[in-house]
Amino acid sequence: MEKTRGKKQHAGSYRIEIRGLVQGVGFRPFVYQVASGLGLKGWVENRNDGVVVMAGGSENQVVEFRDQVIEHAPQAASIESVEIREDTTELFGDFEIRRSHDISNSVTEISPDIAVCDECLADMRSQAHRISYPLINCTHCGPRFSIIRDLPYDRQHTTMEPFEMCPVCRSEYSNINDRRFHAQPVACNKCGPRYRLEIPGESTEDLPEMVTRLGRIISEGGLLAVKGTGGFHLVCNAFSTEGVRKIRQMKQRDGKPFALMFRNLEEARSYVEIGPAEERELTSWRRPIVLLRKSREITGGIADGLSTLGVMLPYMPFHHLLFEKLDIPALVMTSGNFSEEPILISNEQVVDQFGGHVDGFVTYNREIFNRVDDSVIAVIRDTPMVLRRARGYTPSPIRTGTDLEGILGTGAELAGSFCMGKGHLALMSQYTGDLKNLETLGFYQEIYERYCRLFRFTPRMVVSDLHPDYLSTRFAVKLAEEDPRITHISVQHHHAHIASGMLDAGLEGEVLGFSFDGSGYGTDGHMWGAEVMRADYSGFDRLYHFEYIPLPGGDKASEEPWRMGVSYLHHCFGEDLYDLKIPLTERFSRQEIGNITGLIQKKINTPLVSSAGRLFDAVAAIMGMNYYSTYQAEAPMLLESAIDLSETGLYPCRIEEDQVSFSPLIRKVVEDLHQGTSRGIIAAKFHHTLVDLIQQLSMEIRAETGLDRVVLGGGTFQNRFLSEKVMNKLEKEKFKVYLPHRIPVNDQGIAAGQLAIGAHRQLLL
Ligand code: ZN
Ligand code: ZN
Ligand code: FE
Numbered sequence: 001m002e003k004t005r006g007k008k009q010h011a012g013s014y015r016i017e018i019r020g021l022v023q024g025v026g027f028r029p030f031v032y033q034v035a036s037g038l039g040l041k042g043w044v045e046n047r048n049d050g051v052v053v054m055a056g057g058s059e060n061q062v063v064e065f066r067d068q069v070i071e072h073a074p075q076a077a078s079i080e081s082v083e084i085r086e087d088t089t090e091l092f093g094d095f096e097i098r099r100s101h102d103i104s105n106s107v108t109e110i111s112p113d114i115a116v117c118d119e120c121l122a123d124m125r126s127q128a129h130r131i132s133y134p135l136i137n138c139t140h141c142g143p144r145f146s147i148i149r150d151l152p153y154d155r156q157h158t159t160m161e162p163f164e165m166c167p168v169c170r171s172e173y174s175n176i177n178d179r180r181f182h183a184q185p186v187a188c189n190k191c192g193p194r195y196r197l198e199i200p201g202e203s204t205e206d207l208p209e210m211v212t213r214l215g216r217i218i219s220e221g222g223l224l225a226v227k228g229t230g231g232f233h234l235v236c237n238a239f240s241t242e243g244v245r246k247i248r249q250m251k252q253r254d255g256k257p258f259a260l261m262f263r264n265l266e267e268a269r270s271y272v273e274i275g276p277a278e279e280r281e282l283t284s285w286r287r288p289i290v291l292l293r294k295s296r297e298i299t300g301g302i303a304d305g306l307s308t309l310g311v312m313l314p315y316m317p318f319h320h321l322l323f324e325k326l327d328i329p330a331l332v333m334t335s336g337n338f339s340e341e342p343i344l345i346s347n348e349q350v351v352d353q354f355g356g357h358v359d360g361f362v363t364y365n366r367e368i369f370n371r372v373d374d375s376v377i378a379v380i381r382d383t384p385m386v387l388r389r390a391r392g393y394t395p396s397p398i399r400t401g402t403d404l405e406g407i408l409g410t411g412a413e414l415a416g417s418f419c420m421g422k423g424h425l426a427l428m429s430q431y432t433g434d435l436k437n438l439e440t441l442g443f444y445q446e447i448y449e450r451y452c453r454l455f456r457f458t459p460r461m462v463v464s465d466l467h468p469d470y471l472s473t474r475f476a477v478k479l480a481e482e483d484p485r486i487t488h489i490s491v492q493h494h495h496a497h498i499a500s501g502m503l504d505a506g507l508e509g510e511v512l513g514f515s516f517d518g519s520g521y522g523t524d525g526h527m528w529g530a531e532v533m534r535a536d537y538s539g540f541d542r543l544y545h546f547e548y549i550p551l552p553g554g555d556k557a558s559e560e561p562w563r564m565g566v567s568y569l570h571h572c573f574g575e576d577l578y579d580l581k582i583p584l585t586e587r588f589s590r591q592e593i594g595n596i597t598g599l600i601q602k603k604i605n606t607p608l609v610s611s612a613g614r615l616f617d618a619v620a621a622i623m624g625m626n627y628y629s630t631y632q633a634e635a636p637m638l639l640e641s642a643i644d645l646s647e648t649g650l651y652p653c654r655i656e657e658d659q660v661s662f663s664p665l666i667r668k669v670v671e672d673l674h675q676g677t678s679r680g681i682i683a684a685k686f687h688h689t690l691v692d693l694i695q696q697l698s699m700e701i702r703a704e705t706g707l708d709r710v711v712l713g714g715g716t717f718q719n720r721f722l723s724e725k726v727m728n729k730l731e732k733e734k735f736k737v738y739l740p741h742r743i744p745v746n747d748q749g750i751a752a753g754q755l756a757i758g759a760h761r762q763l764l765l
Contacts, residue, residue: 013042014062015087018069019050020080021396025111026139027051027077028097029181034068041091045098050080056091074140075285076114097176110145110153110454112392113229113372115287115315117141119179124317129168129188132207134195134318135364139183141285145395146230146370147185151454155184159367166191193366195318198351199359207321214362215325222359223247225336225350229316230372230391231343232336232350234358237328244301244332250357251338254630257303258334259289259310259374261319267329271296272309277382286392287315288375302332305625307641310376318362335373340434342443343373370450371443372430380723385741387718389417389748390430395451397425398742398752400503402759406460408479409754410472411435412493412520412747413465414632416444418472419751420457426503426755427455431748435471445475461487463758465496465750467521489761491754493520494531495540497713497745500753502537504740505711510536511738512707514694514726517714517747518558518613518633527551529611529714530660532697534707537760544697546615547661548608552599557614560628561635562588564614565621566596569670572663582673583624612690612716615662619686622669623679633715640719643687644680650688655697665689691725698730711738713753715746 018031023046031044031053041056055062066082073079120136130136137143150157165173169188172180180186187193196203197210199217204210217224221240226233234251236243238260248254262268265279272292274282281290289310294303303309312333314320335343336350344350345368351361376388386393404421411417416432429447433440451457464476473490480488491499497520498513515531522528530546550567557563565584569577577597578590585593599606613636620626620635625642629635652664665686672682702708710730717723717739727737743749 011057012059013087013089013091014055014057014059015085015089016053016055016062016066017047017050017083017085018053018079018081019083021076021078022050022073023111025076025114026074026183029139029176030072030074030077031069032095032097032176034065034072035095038065038068040065040095041093043091043096043098054087054089054091055095075117076111076140110148110151110395112286112394112396113143113146114141114285115392116317116320117285120317121320124320127188129166129190131189132321133187133189133192134207134316134321135185135187135192135366136317137183137185137187138179139181140179142183142185143229146368146372146391147366148454149369153184158184159369160185160187160193163187163192163366193364195362195364198361198363210362211321211325214322214360215327217359218326218331219328223250223357224360224362225354225358226318226362227347227350227364227368228374230368230370230374231345233333234336234354236332238302238330238332239299239328241299241301244299246357247332247334248301250354251334255304255634256631257306257308257310258332259312259376260298260302260330261312261314261333262330263323263326264313268292268311268313270329271298272311275379275382277379277384281377281379281384282311282313284392286375287312288377288386288392289388291376291378291387298330305638305641307643308378312374333374340437341439342433343371345371370430370447375431378718378720380720380739380741381727383739383741385739385745387744387746388415388431389428389744394430395427395455397422397427398503400424400426400756401506401508402756404755404759406458407755407758407762408457408459408462408476409496409751409758410462410464410476411751411754412496413467413470413472414518415744415746415748416440416472417748417751418444418448418451419755420451420455420459421755421759422455422457426752427451427457428743428748428752431744441471444472448475459483459486461489461758461762463489463491463754465521465754466490466492466523487762489758491757492523492528492540493517493750494528494533494714495535496750496753496757498533498535498540498711498753499537499756500743500749501711501713501738501740501745502535503752503756504743504749505738507709507711507738508536510534510707511709511711512698512701512705513540513711513713514697514717515713516612516716519609519611522610527607527609527611529609529613530615531610532701534701534705535711537757538764542658543701544655544658544660546610546612547656547659547663548610549614549618550600550603550606551609551614552596552606554605554607558617558629561617561621562627563596564618565627566593567600568615568618568662568666569622570597570600572666573670580670580674582622582670584622584627587624587627610659612714616716618666619669619682622666623673623682625679633718636716636719639683639686640721642679642683643721644678644684647681647684648688649681649685650692651685653689653693660693687719687721687725690722691729694726695729695733698735699733702735708734709736709738713740713745713749717745 494515616636
């Protein structure tokens with residue numbers, strides 16, 4: 001090799017800095033193995049932003065070391081950079097792992113939970129003491145965040161603490177050349193926690209017997225509560241209409257789609273389209289639920305009316321063992337909770353709440369300490385975008401270029417989550433659910449206290465939404481009242497959406513933001529939800545917004561899209577709306593419609609709203625697609641799912657000063673309905689109208705301001721059709737377009753935006 005000839009081959013010292021997510025994932029033992037395998041002297045140590053290696057050896061050895069580290073790194077590690085410098089330190093003796101004492105490391109030492117690795121799956125067949133052991137794990141895989149009570153991350157600080165290692169496990173744990181060296185949850189059939197199946201009148205801890213019985217229950221359409229990594233799942237055969245119906249009835253939610261766990265990729269491919277990026281996500285160690293386009297209908301009741309299906313692959317050893325005994329390709333695996341309550345984690349609670357409803361309980365006797373639901377992602381133009389950030393992601397921090405220390409964003413309400421700043425890291429809590437729910441609020445407060453302790457966080461500034469009634473706002477107010485040293489500031493909801501997109505992309509300076517969602521409290525006291533703004537971290541200027549429309553019945557109208565349908569029709573047609581021959585006016589009586597227009601005219605409980613979500617609601621209702629919604633964003637999701645991809649036409653809309661009026665669009669939709677135009681075509685034209693509008697406004701604003709960076713934020717951009725078309729069109733016009741992908745684009749991401757804005761305001765204070 002030409003390039004190495006003539007290079008120094010004598011021993012020297014090198015300082016190697018490896019940056020990225022390399023802590024708490026077995027990285028130091030891995031570095032040790034590579035280094036000692038190459039005969040290097042020196043040591044490895046954790047630092048705040050990665051690990052530092054001091055290596056004594058030849059330059060060739062060090063280059064080889066770097067290549068091996070990059071190529072064979074543990075699956076949950078992510079290396080951002082490796083930097084090598086010559087150093088003068090003299091190194092002696094064998095390579096060693098230095099223990100870190102700096103507590104600021106603690107932030108990165110908590111790894112998210114990691115799906116079982118292939119080596120462990122192989123060990124489960126071959127290692128005498130771990131044959132079919134359903135909680136097998138190693139340094140590269142297994143539970144982490146869900147079992148960690150405290151730091152440092154040692155076994156006695158996890159819920160593995162009651163289990164004493166047997167001599168075999170201990171020898172593996174202590175052997176630096178073993179894959180289980182310092183694997184805190186290490187366990188085996190002899191010494192580890194055990195699974196248990198309880199069915200009315202009997203129970204078993206015998207694994208082969210258990211999975212055989214489970215196979216039978218599932219194939220007969222039975223229902224099970226199964227303990228997972230971060231909480232319980234409700235499980236049934238995905239092809240059993242009866243099982244699906246039972247879960248729906250029990251969870252008290254009518255239409256919200258259920259996620260499925262497929263045996264493997266091949267089986268999943270018979271029902272959904274899986275692109276290369278989606279395959280990468282499905283099989284990644286994070287094992288999220290991935291939203292995929294259906295290619296064939298599956299059992300009714302799972303995801304009715306939707307073009308997508310939420311799919312995941314087995315991630316616990318037990319899931320693999322179970323599928324071995326099943327002759328079906330997929331299971332429904334939905335969070336074990338009622339309606340919008342947090343996912344259940346305790347064996348007792350599950351028996352208490354689901355007893356009498358399910359045909360069996362599968363539990364194990366290791367406690368789940370941190371509740372963490374399955375994460376949900378969608379791939380947009382080859383980029384995975386996290387929509388619900390929880391298992392496999394939490395508590396991995398987001399690295400930023402800003403000092404965020406001591407700042408807390410308390411988030412919004414519907415998708416509760418907080419975000420705290422530690423140095424330059426933004427630490428997002430897991431998704432908690434709707435904070436209007438008391439149990440959810442309790443969960444939120446509990447994890448807030450835990451994060452404070454785990455990450456040694458002391459708030460100096462709390463940042464909340466402007467909405468005075470959000471429980472997350474009240475939480476912020478309370479923190480500030482209890483401690484006068486804490487400053488409290490409020491941030492407008494849609495500004496926070498844009499700031500969170502900026503933080504996600506590492507943007508500074510001014511951007512053009514489109515912040516579209518269901519609703520958020522506006523600075524004029526109205527409900528906002530379709531904002532076009534020029535914004536930076538310190539403030540925003542609202543350039544355009546959707547026309548204000550009455551929201552008859554307030555919150556109730558968000559759950560009953562037909563009310564918004566009536567409101568838009570009334571706005572366009574006045575009393576003539578009764579003469580329209582369209583699904584909505586045929587479905588509801590003159591009197592029912594009159595009650596709604598009465599509210600509007602008398603202005604009773606009818607705030608004004610400028611919202612993209614409510615516009616989707618109105619159009620879906622006018623078309624007769626959705627009158628009452630049974631889950632969050634049902635109407636928009638149905639509308640997106642209905643799109644006829646071959647249609648490229650659009651509807652008119654009108655810009656009057658700073659307001660966008662959709663009256664022309666509503667009139668044309670009604671005309672199309674009168675002419676019998678299909679839903680698919682109407683849905684497509686509606687979406688193309690919004691894409692075109694965003695493009696027109698962007699061009700206009702760029703001409704005036706020069707802004708050419710566009711940030712998309714708010715739950716409406718979870719709509720993949722809309723986001724992809726907008727990004728493609730704007731990029732064609734030479735805009736740079738940013739859609740957050742690590743921070744959820746929906747309200748779970750609000751807290752991160754608040755944090756970023758808080759950090760900037762603090763500089764100005
Ligand atoms: Zn493993
Ligand atoms: Zn053991
Ligand atoms: Fe929002």
